[in-house]
Amino acid sequence: MSNAITVNVKLFAIYQEAYGKPEVQWQFPEASTVGAVRDRALAEHPKLEPWRDRTRLGLNLQFVADDTPLHDGDEVVLIPPVSGG
Numbered sequence: 001m002s003n004a005i006t007v008n009v010k011l012f013a014i015y016q017e018a019y020g021k022p023e024v025q026w027q028f029p030e031a032s033t034v035g036a037v038r039d040r041a042l043a044e045h046p047k048l049e050p051w052r053d054r055t056r057l058g059l060n061l062q063f064v065a066d067d068t069p070l071h072d073g074d075e076v077v078l079i080p081p082v083s084g085g
Contacts, residue, residue, distance in 0.1 A: 003030045005072040009037055015055075015078045018045040028070060034059050035066030037076045051080045 004027040016022055018041075028036055034057045042048050057064055058077030070076070 004028065005030055005032070005070055005074075007037065007070055007072075007074045007076050009041075010058075010075065010077045011041075012078065013080050013082050014048060014051060015041060015045075015080060018048055032070045033066060034064055034068045034070060034076055036070070038066065038078060041078060055080050 006025060006027050009024045009026055011019055011022055011024065026037070026040060028040075038052065038055055038057060042052055056077075056079040057066055057068075058079060059068055059070075060075055
């Protein structure tokens with residue numbers, strides 16, 4: 001992929017269960033957004049689709065909108081709603 005950026009994706013709850021690990025590293029074209037990370041996870045694991053609109057997106061330790069641009073080396077966090085007790 002020419003002009004690719006690499007991001008580290010931290011997975012929590014249902015996302016971590018789907019991938020079987022807490023973190024993945026993905027490449028995206030330059031000018032991709034944080035939403036592209038969520039979209040890729042949903043494309044690879046369609047059973048996650050119900051969580052599309054309820055997943056919070058984090059970028060470098062801050063919650064962001066899905067149209068926030070990605071940069072090489074960013075850390076993205078996918079946080080679905082979780083219940084605790």
